[in-house]
């Protein structure tokens with residue numbers, strides 16, 4: 001009798017073990033990328049940048065919903081969470097809160113860039129202006145020439161895609177060799193962002209950089225590579241620590257902010273509003289995200305952030321030096337120079 005009980009217990013134990021093994025082999029729980037957060041920039045009272053006939057908030061929502069659809073159908077083992085699915089306003093604190101409470105493994109923020117019109121001034125002619133000096137007997141009529149100018153503006157020629165990654169260290173900006181930031185954003189989303197210069201904020205930003213910077217750059221490079229493949233002009237992966245991308249380091253996961261093009265460029269506004277353009281863009285984003293997941297789930301993803309996370313050397317005073325990402329930066333630089341003629 002005792003033997004029977006023992007063998008039954010053993011059988012149960014082995015079958016339980018088998019179920020467990022087969023679950024983890026086929027399982028949905030083994031991937032490092034279980035949940036992806038998609039954030040459509042702006043919305044509601046904050047329309048974001050405006051073009052001739054469309055708004056940034058409207059385009060970002062359309063792209064985000066299409067990206068959700070494609071990821072849900074092609075990454076069935078990954079949970080896709082949207083920060084918004086309708087035309088509503090969230091400030092960036094709320095967006096970060098959603099991403100963190102949903103335990104995201106990736107934060108994808110979708111935006112559309114804008115650049116202010118170029119102002120021009122031209123001398124047309126001189127006009128004669130009459131004036132008087134002195135009083136009484138001494139009063140004299142005099143004239144002088146004054147220039148007449150013509151003022152006009154033309155659309156800003158800035159165009160192309162870029163992907164932003166947060167970098168705590170301001171030195172990174174110099175190292176990345178990008179002097180002129182071409183990002184023009186409405187301030188509504190970031191109005192109540194905490195002071196990024198406070199000691200707490202600086203420590204928090206450095207910690208985020210140590211944990212998630214490399215994988216954010218990795219994903220950013222993959223996204224820009226896919227944009228280049230579909231013939232978009234890629235301005236590359238840009239590292240910044242300004243207020244406009246504060247949300248990225250407020251999430252507890254690798255995070256990128258994609259500027260999908262310039263709404264102020266007639267051709268790009270047309271493209272980003274078209275069904276075919278939107279499909280092409282989300283196809284590219286989805287391919288990059290799937291590539292990223294494959295790399296992260298491969299047995300030995302090189303230079304993973306988890307190695308940084310568990311490293312005892314991680315300290316508050318150390319930031320990830322930009323040299324570590326040289327290969328990606330070179331790749332991005334190559335992209336930028338090779339595609340200057342593209343849209």
Ligand SMILES: [Zn+2]
Nearest residue numbers: 041048111112
């Ligand atoms: Zn925006």
